[in-house]
Amino acid sequence: MKINIIIKEYNNINELPAEEHHLVKAAKEALEHAYSAYSGFSVGAAIRLDNNEIITGNNQENAAYPDGLCAERVAVFYANSKYPDIPVTCMAIVAKTASGITEEPVTPCGSCRQVLLETEKRFGKPIRIIMAGKTKIRSVDSIKDLLPLSFDNTFLKKH
Numbered sequence: 001m002k003i004n005i006i007i008k009e010y011n012n013i014n015e016l017p018a019e020e021h022h023l024v025k026a027a028k029e030a031l032e033h034a035y036s037a038y039s040g041f042s043v044g045a046a047i048r049l050d051n052n053e054i055i056t057g058n059n060q061e062n063a064a065y066p067d068g069l070c071a072e073r074v075a076v077f078y079a080n081s082k083y084p085d086i087p088v089t090c091m092a093i094v095a096k097t098a099s100g101i102t103e104e105p106v107t108p109c110g111s112c113r114q115v116l117l118e119t120e121k122r123f124g125k126p127i128r129i130i131m132a133g134k135t136k137i138r139s140v141d142s143i144k145d146l147l148p149l150s151f152d153n154t155f156l157k158k159h
């Protein structure tokens with residue numbers, strides 16, 4: 001088996017198309033409202049829906065760590081709740097620590113990747129993922145590029 005993953009890299013936000021530039025900016029704004037009192041690691045996510053609506057989310061921590069939620073899932077779950085029939089087309093992710101925006105782009109965690117995969121499958125449309133750091137931006141055209149050997153509903157079918 002051969003897995004081909006295409007990751008695009010950009011040196012700065014101005015290399016992105018205007019609508020993606022705007023999405024990264026919305027993710028940066030969203031991370032400013034994150035509740036990261038325990039880790040000090042704030043994450044913002046912004047998604048664009050097929051109807052051009054933009055939904056943002058940020059990480060929400062809890063002293064009982066497993067009870068928090070990542071920015072990506074906050075945004076996707078809200079979008080799926082408010083617009084249940086509208087596909088997600090693109091997501092931007094930005095993270096920061098006490099010293100500012102992370103130098104390198106941050107990727108979604110495993111749980112978020114699984115939720116994004118399910119969202120892609122649900123609507124039959126890939127979700128472009130833009131991960132922005134201070135010094136570079138990376139993007140993939142589908143969450144499958146970040147989760148190539150994935151678990152999905154085909155494993156759950158009874159034979």
